[in-house]
Amino acid sequence: MTKSLQVPEPSNDLLELAAGVRRSAMSLGQKDDNQRKSAIEAMAASLEVNKSKIVVANEKDLKTAKQDGLADALIARLKLDEVKLKGAIAGMLQVADLPDPLGIRQVHRELDENLVLDRVTVPLGVLGVIFEARPDAVIQIASLAIRSGNGALLKGGSEALLTNEAIMKALKEGLHSSEVESDSLALLTTRKESLSMLKLDGFLDLIIPRGSNQLVQFIQDNTRIPVLGHADGICHLYIDSEADLQKALRISIDSKTQYPAACNAIETLLVHHDIAEQFLTLAIPIFNKLGVRLLGDLSSQKLGVQELADESDWSKEYLDLILSIKIVSNIDEAIDHIHRFGSRHTEAIVTSNEQNAEFFLRAVDSSGVYHNCSTRFADGFRYGFGAEVGISTQTLPPRGPVGLEGLVTYRYRLRGDGHIAEEFNSGEKSFSHIDLPL
Missing domain, CATH: 3.40.605.10 (Aldehyde Dehydrogenase; Chain A, domain 1)
Incomplete structure (x- = not known):
C-alpha cells in the first residue's frame, strides 16, 4: 500500500x-x-x-x-x-x-x-x-x-x-x-x-x-x-565489556537465527570494543556456518567481518539471515545508536555488571528491554498472554505484545438517588469522596 x-x-x-x-x-x-x-x-x-x-x-x-x-x-x-x-x-x-x-x-x-x-x-x-x-x-x-x-x-x-x-x-x-x-x-x-x-x-x-x-x-x-500497531522491528543486542562470552554467543545466535523472519529477531549486534576481538573470533565462524550474512562497520571488518555496512543498514529490518555488526566504545554509545536507529521494539544487553544492566534497562526507551536473554521472548504466548494481536511500539499503552x-x-458508572449538581455548586452539599472496597 x-x-x-x-x-x-x-x-x-x-x-x-x-x-x-x-x-x-x-x-x-x-x-x-x-x-x-x-x-x-x-x-x-x-x-x-x-x-x-x-x-x-x-x-x-x-x-x-x-x-x-x-x-x-x-x-x-x-x-x-x-x-x-x-x-x-x-x-x-x-x-x-x-x-x-x-x-x-x-x-x-x-x-x-x-x-x-x-x-x-x-x-x-x-x-x-x-x-x-x-x-x-x-x-x-x-x-x-x-x-x-x-x-x-x-x-x-x-x-x-x-x-x-x-x-x-x-x-x-x-x-x-x-x-x-x-x-x-x-x-x-x-x-x-x-x-x-x-x-x-x-x-x-x-x-x-x-x-x-x-x-x-x-x-x-x-x-x-x-x-x-508497530512499524519496523529493528531490534538490537548489546554485548557489554563485562559479558560472559559463551552466554553472549548463545544469546546472539538465538536472537538472530532461531526465527529470523520474526519482528523480534535482532538486526544489529553492538559489541563493546574491549571484548570485540574475543567475541567475534568465536562468533563469526558460527554465524558463517549457520548461513548468516554479516555486515559490519570498519572496526568489525578489521576483526573478520567480510562486508561493509553502509549507513542505511542500521535502519533496515532484514527479517532474514543478515546481521549488521558495530563496535562501540561504551554503553552510552550503544544506547545512543539504539535511540537513533531503533524502532522501540525490543533491545537486550548481555553483561555480568548489574549496574550496567540496570542503566540499560532504564535508559533504553523500547517496549521491551532485556538483560541476559534472547530478544525472541518478545511474544504474547511466551509472556503468558496466550496470544497477541500484535506488538505495539508506541509510547502510550498498550505497549509491547x-x-x-x-x-x-x-466505563464510569454513577448510581444516585435524585442527586443534582446544583446542590454541590451552591455549597448545600460537599463531596465525601470515600474509597470503597473494590
Missing part, C-alpha cells in the same frame, strides 16, 4: 457485513465468562477436527507464493504446518484459561450518601485487523477478540487466502456450536475491501495493522479510526 492509492468508499455489501459484526459484538459483550471461554474451546476443537484441511490449504498457498517469487521471510511466516498449527491451538486454549478481563472494577468511590461511582472494564467493540502473510494470526486474533468480548473484522494478505479461509470456516463452525454468534468474526478477502475498511468509522473502534512500515504508515495516514488487557477499555 502506498500514499498514492485512493481509499474507496465501502460497498453496500461491506457495510452490511460490518454492521452484522457490530450487532454480534454487542451481543458478545453481554456474554458471561463461561460462555466466552466455552466459545474459544469450541473454536479450538473445530480447528483440531479441520487441521488436515487447513494444512492442505496452506500447502497450496505456499506453492503459489513460491511460484510468484514471494520473499523467503514472508514464505517463512506464511508456512502453517501441523506443528505450528498445534502451537496456535495451544495458545488459543491458554487464552480461554486466562482470567476474565471484563467487569473488573477499578474504582469504587462514594461521592455522597447514595451517590456511588465505579469504573469497570468493558470491550472496545469491533477490531479491524490487517495483517500480511501469517495465517496463524487469524487464530490468535479470533481467540483474543472473543475472550475480550470484541467482534473482529480481519483482512489477511492475498498470499494466505486459502489458509485464512479454511481457518475462518473452522472457527465459525466452532462458534455455531457455542452460545456466541458466528457473525462476531468476519474475514475480508479483497484488496479493495481492506482499503475500504479504513472508512468504516462508526463500525470499527480500533484498527490493528500487522505488517511492514509502509503498510502501517499508509493506514495511519488514511483513516480516522484509532490505529494500534498486546493481549487481553490491551483490548478492553473502561
Whole structure:
C-alpha cells in the first residue's frame, strides 16, 4: 500500500457485513465468562477436527507464493504446518484459561450518601485487523477478540487466502456450536475491501495493522479510526565489556537465527570494543556456518567481518539471515545508536555488571528491554498472554505484545438517588469522596 492509492468508499455489501459484526459484538459483550471461554474451546476443537484441511490449504498457498517469487521471510511466516498449527491451538486454549478481563472494577468511590461511582472494564467493540502473510494470526486474533468480548473484522494478505479461509470456516463452525454468534468474526478477502475498511468509522473502534512500515504508515495516514500497531522491528543486542562470552554467543545466535523472519529477531549486534576481538573470533565462524550474512562497520571488518555496512543498514529490518555488526566504545554509545536507529521494539544487553544492566534497562526507551536473554521472548504466548494481536511500539499503552488487557477499555458508572449538581455548586452539599472496597 502506498500514499498514492485512493481509499474507496465501502460497498453496500461491506457495510452490511460490518454492521452484522457490530450487532454480534454487542451481543458478545453481554456474554458471561463461561460462555466466552466455552466459545474459544469450541473454536479450538473445530480447528483440531479441520487441521488436515487447513494444512492442505496452506500447502497450496505456499506453492503459489513460491511460484510468484514471494520473499523467503514472508514464505517463512506464511508456512502453517501441523506443528505450528498445534502451537496456535495451544495458545488459543491458554487464552480461554486466562482470567476474565471484563467487569473488573477499578474504582469504587462514594461521592455522597447514595451517590456511588465505579469504573469497570468493558470491550472496545469491533477490531479491524490487517495483517500480511501469517495465517496463524487469524487464530490468535479470533481467540483474543472473543475472550475480550470484541467482534473482529480481519483482512489477511492475498498470499494466505486459502489458509485464512479454511481457518475462518473452522472457527465459525466452532462458534455455531457455542452460545456466541458466528457473525462476531468476519474475514475480508479483497484488496479493495481492506482499503475500504479504513472508512468504516462508526463500525470499527480500533484498527490493528500487522505488517511492514509502509503498510502501517499508509493506514495511519488514511483513516480516522484509532490505529494500534508497530512499524519496523529493528531490534538490537548489546554485548557489554563485562559479558560472559559463551552466554553472549548463545544469546546472539538465538536472537538472530532461531526465527529470523520474526519482528523480534535482532538486526544489529553492538559489541563493546574491549571484548570485540574475543567475541567475534568465536562468533563469526558460527554465524558463517549457520548461513548468516554479516555486515559490519570498519572496526568489525578489521576483526573478520567480510562486508561493509553502509549507513542505511542500521535502519533496515532484514527479517532474514543478515546481521549488521558495530563496535562501540561504551554503553552510552550503544544506547545512543539504539535511540537513533531503533524502532522501540525490543533491545537486550548481555553483561555480568548489574549496574550496567540496570542503566540499560532504564535508559533504553523500547517496549521491551532485556538483560541476559534472547530478544525472541518478545511474544504474547511466551509472556503468558496466550496470544497477541500484535506488538505495539508506541509510547502510550498498550505497549509491547498486546493481549487481553490491551483490548478492553473502561466505563464510569454513577448510581444516585435524585442527586443534582446544583446542590454541590451552591455549597448545600460537599463531596465525601470515600474509597470503597473494590
